[in-house]
Amino acid sequence: MDKRTIIKKFAVYGRNIHPLAVELLMKNADHHNLDSLIAHICKTTNSFVISREEVEKAIESFRTTVTTVKEVKPKQVVRSQENVNVRDVTGKSTCEGGIEDFLAYFNSRFEKLSALVRRRIGGIKISSLSRFKNDQVEVVGMVKDVRDYGEFAVFDLEDKTGTVSVFAGEKLREIALELLGDEVVGVIGVYRNGRIYADRILFPDIPMRERAKKDFGIVFISDTHFGSREFLEREWEVFTKWLSGEVGNEKVVDLASKIKYVVIAGDIVDGVGVYPGQENDLTITDIYGQYEYAAEMLDKIPKDVKVILSVGNHDAIRQAEPQPALPKEIRKLFSNNVIHVGNPAYVDLDGLKVLIYHGRSLDDVITKIPKLSYEKPHEAMIELLKRRHLCPIYGEKTPIAPEREDWLVIDEVPDVFHSGHVHTYGVGFYRGVLVVNSSTWQSQTEFQKKMNLNPMPCNVAVYYNGEVGRLRFCK
Structure with missing residues (x-):
């Protein structure tokens, strides 16, 4: 050189x-x-x-500099070809932001979610409740205005025909107080004095399923933040060498040989002007330069591994969800083994259905439900699966584009649900679905210190044959 x-x-x-x-x-x-x-x-x-x-x-x-993966002699890695199908909003957005768009969006949300709830209960129109005085009723509606009255939690339930107040006492009180608003639930209870006294609250939820088992490996990572001063390039170097079979003990190198896909859940670059004082945290202050560097770093991944690249709130794309894939002028910077998708995106990897969502709404959900925390982000993701919606709260930190179809409804149950955004690590199974929140490649920034955010960088979730393990590439 x-x-x-x-x-x-x-x-x-x-x-x-x-x-x-x-x-x-x-x-x-x-x-x-x-x-x-x-x-x-x-x-x-x-x-x-x-x-x-x-x-x-x-x-x-x-x-x-020491990492937890030790170097060994390179091992030849041979992988088979892949087949990838994608479903996202890219090229399908019709949103203009008018009143008709908002009406269509909330109608789509209600229709999709209420249909899922009605698989579990029948449900009558709220306008017909007056015919069922002192009788047990089943209704489906959208939640709004949750209040705590001590003995009871009270919320309003609305469908296209009217609104009714629901009183939830005893154990149901806690469930009612965790309702996020703008979500669709079913209620079974007694209709009396113009209100429903609930016996059960039912979420759309996902059905029980067997764990999917495929004889190939997938790496789940997120929040690389290329261009940030705190990007951990040395650790990234070891990670990509592991994928090439150049580092690790025999067992770990053998696992690398089985990896066919790397799935990245957004915040590819650190962006520009995302938060106050960000310019002090950047090594590359030009957004196009950040993506050039990102392409250079991803180019270190073996070319026979497909990289599924989603986007997040730091990327050069509209902030409102759902987000399309990166624009063409940026996509052309990347190698042919990189597949660009939007946020969220359903990706079929040789028959394994993966739902990728960057995870911005996790901030809203963790703030709203006291039992949740950033230290266990997968538990917040499970709440999204229960509600069958990736952003159940409208009007909080997560902006939503009023598309005429609600792309944020989890209408298809995935085998894997993958998110990032919160820079911590958490993995679990919920009703047979693998839930992964996959850490970051950025150490703590000054802004995060002020916000008391403590990242868990360089933790990599590795799926193989229905199981998931963790590799650490940090000090």
Whole structure:
């Protein structure tokens, strides 16, 4: 690599480098991955003009960086071909934001979810309740305005014909207080004095199913945040070497040989202007440059592994969900083994149905339901499965585009439900569905420190034959 190329690579990070430091780097170019080394130098020094002494220190610390996966001799990895089918909003959005769009959107939400609830109960129109005084009734409606009156929790249930108040006491009180609003539920209870005294509250929920078992492996990751000063490039380097069969013990390398897909659930890059003071956390301040760097990093993944690349709220796409895939001018930067999808997206991987959702609504759900926490994000994802909706609360932190069809309804039960966004790690099974929230590749930013957010970086969820394990590529 010549001097001019090295100088240009530092310019991408907004830095200059002393000529003696350039010569030192050229001597080390054969011994290290130079791109990773340059990123490490820019992370570990604040100087505008980087000196030879600073490069020497950075090289030494780069050499001593330890990960939990040890290097071994490369192993040849051979994988079969893949078949991928995708369903998302890309190229199908008709939203203009008018009143008719909002009416169509909420009608679509109600119709889809109420049909799921009615598989469990019959349900009568709310306008017909007056004929059933002091009798048991079954109704289906959309929740609004949950109130706590101590002995009872009270919420209003609305369908297209009217509204009725529902009183939930004893054990049902806790369930009622966890209702998020704008979700559709069924209620079984006694209609008396113009209100329903509930005996049961039924969510759309998912049916029990057997765990899907496929004899190939899938890696689930998220929130790479390429372009961030806190992006963990050294750990990413070890991760991609593992996929190539170059690092790990025999068992771990054998697992790498079975990987056919890497699924990334959004926030590919860190973006620009996403939060106050973000410019101080960036090594690449140009959004197009961030995606060029992202393409370079993803290019380290073996070409016989398909990369399913979704988007999130940091990406260069509309913020309102559902989000289409990245625009063509960005997609063309990536290799042919990268498949671009929207958020959310249903992806069929050789018969394994994966629902990818970046997970922005998890902030709303975790805030609303006291028993949930960021330390166990998969539990919040399970609440979304129960409600059969990826963003059941309208009007909170998660913006929703009023498409005429509600793409956020979980109308098809997946084998795997994969999210990210919250930068923590959690995996579990719910009624046979694998639920994965797959960490991040970004260490804690100054903004996250102020918000008291503690990430769990470089935890990788690996699926194989119906089971899931975790590999850690962090210190």
